[in-house]
Amino acid sequence: MTSPPDLSSDDNRDxxxxxxxxxxxxARHVENQVWSYTRVWALVLxxxxxxxxxxxxxxxxxxxxxxGGLLSLLGFFIxxxxxVPFLAFALKSxxxxxxxxGLEPGYRRFFENGLDFREDKSIDIPEILMLIYGLVxxxxxxxxxxxxxxxxxxxxxxxxLATTLVIAYLKLIRPKFTEEKRKVYTQFDD
Numbered sequence: 236m237t238s239p240p241d242l243s244s245d246d247n248r249d250x251x252x253x254x255x256x257x258x259x260x261x262a263r264h265v266e267n268q269v270w271s272y273t274r275v276w277a278l279v280l281x282x283x284x285x286x287x288x289x290x291x292x293x294x295x296x297x298x299x300x301x302x303g304g305l306l307s308l309l310g311f312f313i314x315x316x317x318x319v320p321f322l323a324f325a326l327k328s329x330x331x332x333x334x335x336x337g338l339e340p341g342y343r344r345f346f347e348n349g350l351d352f353r354e355d356k357s358i359d360i361p362e363i364l365m366l367i368y369g370l371v372x373x374x375x376x377x378x379x380x381x382x383x384x385x386x387x388x389x390x391x392x393x394x395x396l397a398t399t400l401v402i403a404y405l406k407l408i409r410p411k412f413t414e415e416k417r418k419v420y421t422q423f424d425d
Contacts, residue, residue, distance in 0.1 A: 251335055258328035265321040269314055273364065276310050279303070280371070287378065297382035304375035311368040311400065315408050318361045322415045365408070369400045 283303035287296045373393045381389030 251331065255328050255331045255336070258324045258331070262321055262324035262328060265317050265324065269317050269321075269361065269364065272310060272313050276306060276368075279306060283375070293382050297379045300375045300382065301379035304372045304379060307368045307372035307375060308396075311365050311372060314361050314364050314368065315411075318412060319415050321361075322412065326416060362412075365404065369397070369404075373397045373400070 280303055283299045286299040289296075373396050376396055377389045377393035379389075380392045
């Protein structure tokens with residue numbers, strides 16, 4: 236890994252360009268972490284579905300399903316915990332590029348209509364990943380509890396988990412994403 240450039244030795248290098256590049260590198264790193272976890276999760280999930288579809292004892296199937304449910308629940312919160320720093324790094328780098336370097340609208344990743352993120356109607360892949368992780372978690376917890384206890388208990392516990400995830404998303408997670416965008420927006424609005 237290389238060290239950051241020595242700004243004192245390069246008089247032609249714009250320090251703001253270095254800040255911009257570092258923010259983008261950090262954003263890309265965080266994005267890669269999300270996709271790395273998703274790839275590992277998909278491989279493990281394939282093994283779990285293979286186990287649940289075999290003639291193994293019910294305890295092995297239920298344990299594998301519960302492990303998959305917990306792994307999916309972890310993925311839900313990993314995407315959330317990495318989304319906030321991604322927004323901070325990516326939005327700040329784009330705002331620097333828009334305000335300082337005159338980035339053309341065609342190359343803007345987040346702000347299609349100038350600097351107002353509130354008009355953004357694009358698909359947010361991390362939010363879709365959170366939905367997938369949440370649905371798989373609820374499904375695998377249902378399968379696990381269904382195998383061990385029965386249908387009614389499986390439906391009840393997975394329903395409680397689904398309701399908890401939806402409430403957490405609507406009341407805590409989505410407002411945090413919006414607040415992070417607003418914080419960056421107002422910081423550069425001054």
